[in-house]
Amino acid sequence: MDKDIVIDLLKSIDGSFKDKNSKSKVLKKDIELLKNEKATYKEVNDLAIEVGQNLSQSINEFVTAESLPNEKMYFNISNRLMNHTLKNNYDIVTGYASDVQNQLNQAANLHLKAQVPDFNQEKVKGLVERLTAAESFDDIKWILDEPLVTFTQSIVDDTIQKNVEFQSNVGLKPRITRTVVGKPCDWCKNLAGSYSYNDAPDDIYRRHERCHCIVDYNPGDGRKQNVWTKNWK
Numbered sequence: 001m002d003k004d005i006v007i008d009l010l011k012s013i014d015g016s017f018k019d020k021n022s023k024s025k026v027l028k029k030d031i032e033l034l035k036n037e038k039a040t041y042k043e044v045n046d047l048a049i050e051v052g053q054n055l056s057q058s059i060n061e062f063v064t065a066e067s068l069p070n071e072k073m074y075f076n077i078s079n080r081l082m083n084h085t086l087k088n089n090y091d092i093v094t095g096y097a098s099d100v101q102n103q104l105n106q107a108a109n110l111h112l113k114a115q116v117p118d119f120n121q122e123k124v125k126g127l128v129e130r131l132t133a134a135e136s137f138d139d140i141k142w143i144l145d146e147p148l149v150t151f152t153q154s155i156v157d158d159t160i161q162k163n164v165e166f167q168s169n170v171g172l173k174p175r176i177t178r179t180v181v182g183k184p185c186d187w188c189k190n191l192a193g194s195y196s197y198n199d200a201p202d203d204i205y206r207r208h209e210r211c212h213c214i215v216d217y218n219p220g221d222g223r224k225q226n227v228w229t230k231n232w233k
Ligand SMILES: [Zn+2]
Pocket: 180, 181, 184, 185, 188, 207, 208, 211, 212, 213
C-alpha cells in the first residue's frame, strides 16, 4: 500500500475542512460569544455539531470508492484517517470547551481550572473496526456521515462529565441540565431534566445518532443554591 495515498488524502481533507470552518457562520458566532464572555455549553455543543458535519463533508469529498486501492477501506487507511481527523476535532472542541469552562468558573467565583477529558481511543478504534469490516466501501460509507458528528459531540459530553465530577469532588453541588432539541424520541424525552450530580441518570451523557440534545452545565447554578441555603439558615 503506497503511503503517499494517505498523506495526500489527509492533506486534501485538512484543506477543505479548514476552509469550511473559516467560512462557518456558526463558528463565527460561537467565537464572538466567547470573546464577549457569553458562551455556554450550548455553544460548545453547536460548535461540535458544526465541526463534526464539516469534517464529514470534507472526508466525503475525497474518500470515495475510486480513491481507495481496490475500492476497499484497508485498516492502514481507516486507522490513520480516523485518528488524524478525529484527534483534530478533539483539539478544536476541547480547546473551545476549556475556554468556556474557565469563563463559567470565573463567573461563579471559583478558582478552579477547566478539566480536559482524554481522547477516547476506544471509540475511535470502534469506528476504525467498523470501517474495515466490510467487503465493499459502499456498505460502510455511512459511517463517515453521522457517526463522526456523534463522536465529536461526545467530546463535549466527556468534558462536562469530567468537570462535573471534579467540581463535585471538591465539595461543590453541580447541577446538570439536559434539554431536547427538535422532535425527540421517547428515550431522550425521558432523560430531559435538571439533576444534581448524585441524582443524574446513568445515561445523562449518552446519545444516539442524530441526537442533538443539549447537555448543559453551569457551575454558577450549584453555587447560587449554596449561597441561598446559607442565607436561609
Ligand atoms: Zn436526543
